[in-house]
Each structure stands twice: as structure tokens, then as C-alpha cells.
Amino acid sequence: MIEEILAYNKRFVEEKAYEKYVTSKYPDKKIAILTCMDTRLVELLPAALGLKNGDVKMIKNAGGVVTEPFGSVIRSLLVAIFELGVEEVMVIGHTDCGVKHIGGDMMTQMMKERGISQHSIDLIKYCGVDFDSWLAGFDSVEKSVIDTVDTIRNHPLIPKDVRVGGYVIHSETGELTVICK
Numbered sequence: 001m002i003e004e005i006l007a008y009n010k011r012f013v014e015e016k017a018y019e020k021y022v023t024s025k026y027p028d029k030k031i032a033i034l035t036c037m038d039t040r041l042v043e044l045l046p047a048a049l050g051l052k053n054g055d056v057k058m059i060k061n062a063g064g065v066v067t068e069p070f071g072s073v074i075r076s077l078l079v080a081i082f083e084l085g086v087e088e089v090m091v092i093g094h095t096d097c098g099v100k101h102i103g104g105d106m107m108t109q110m111m112k113e114r115g116i117s118q119h120s121i122d123l124i125k126y127c128g129v130d131f132d133s134w135l136a137g138f139d140s141v142e143k144s145v146i147d148t149v150d151t152i153r154n155h156p157l158i159p160k161d162v163r164v165g166g167y168v169i170h171s172e173t174g175e176l177t178v179i180c181k
Contacts, residue, residue: 023054025084032057032080034073034148035092036064036099040171045092048174057086063099063137064092065144066151074155081162088163091148093141093179094171100138104131141168145179 012018029051035041037060046052057080059073066073080086108121108131125131138144145166152164166179 021053027056029055030085030087031090032077032086033090033092034059034064036094036097037062038094041094044174045169063097065148078157089152091145091166093145093168096171097141102137104135107135142179149180
């Protein structure tokens with residue numbers, strides 16, 4: 001499959017198909033969106049919000065959450081705000097999220113089934129990684145969005161003039177529900 005993607009990319013560049021996507025690194029709408037990596041959102045979310053290439057900074061991870069106060073999501077938001085001019089942040093969860101109801105024990109079991117040794121798991125735990133919190137999911141997408149918005153709003157390095165709101169997008173229809181403004 002990767003070979004097919006690489007072949008397509010070669011034709012894409014040769015045919016200059018990239019020209020319609022040219023934009024700057026600065027988001028035209030001065031918005032960063034934190035959302036889930038769910039495959040259904042790749043085209044649906046921008047289409048449902050009327051976004052085009054160059055409009056926003058898109059940050060994606062499993063669940064669209066901040067798991068660590070000084071991890072990659074907050075780092076990305078800080079760069080977006082201080083370097084790239086972002087003034088607003090949208091946290092967008094979605095219906096039927098795969099992160100809902102996962103947990104450390106479940107993920108550890110799946111790792112073992114795929115050949116990860118108990119020794120490797122124990123070593124990582126010994127190094128201080130709490131699998132239960134690191135691999136935790138959530139029971140309610142709405143509560144997860146509220147918690148993530150609160151984490152961003154109350155972060156000591158996020159300026160108070162940056163507007164942060166929380167939303168849930170329906171993963172089939174694209175309907176956006178406001179959770180917190």
C-alpha cells in the first residue's frame with residue numbers, strides 16, 4: 001500500500017497538482033483545532049466547517065485530548081499561538097469515538113496479543129509510565145471535551161486572551177454541537 005501512495009505522490013508532483021493547495025504557514029482564520037485522528041473526520045470535519053487548506057492549524061491525536069500539561073498538544077498550541085498568530089482554539093470531539101471506554105489493562109492485553117513482552121511492559125512501568133492514566137479513554141465525549149477545554153484555558157502558558165471553546169461533531173452528518181464557549 002505504501003508503494004501505491006509513493007507512486008501517486010510522484011504523479012501528483014509531476015502534474016503540479018499541488019498548486020491549488022499553496023498557502024502560507026500562517027492560518028488565515030487564526031484558529032487552531034484540536035480533534036481526534038479518526039478517519040471519518042479527515043474530510044468531513046473541514047467540509048462541515050467550510051474550511052479550506054490554509055484556514056486553520058489542525059492538531060490531531062487519539063481522542064482529541066490533552067493527556068499531559070507539557071506534552072506535544074500544548075507544545076503545538078504554544079507554537080500556533082506565539083509563532084503563527086492563532087487567537088482561538090476549538091476542541092472538537094466526535095460521536096462514536098474509538099478512545100471511548102479504552103483503558104490501560106485493555107491496551108496492555110492487546111499489546112501482549114500482538115507480541116509485546118511482559119518484560120517490555122514492566123520496564124516501561126518501572127520507568128514511571130502509568131499505563132492506566134497514559135492509555136486512559138473516557139466514558140463521555142462531552143466531559144472529555146470540557147476537561148480538555150479547561151486544561152487549555154487554565155494552562156499557565158496559554159494567554160488569557162486566547163478564546164477556547166469545546167464542540168462535538170457527529171461523525172456521520174458533520175453536525176456540530178456547542179459544548180462550552
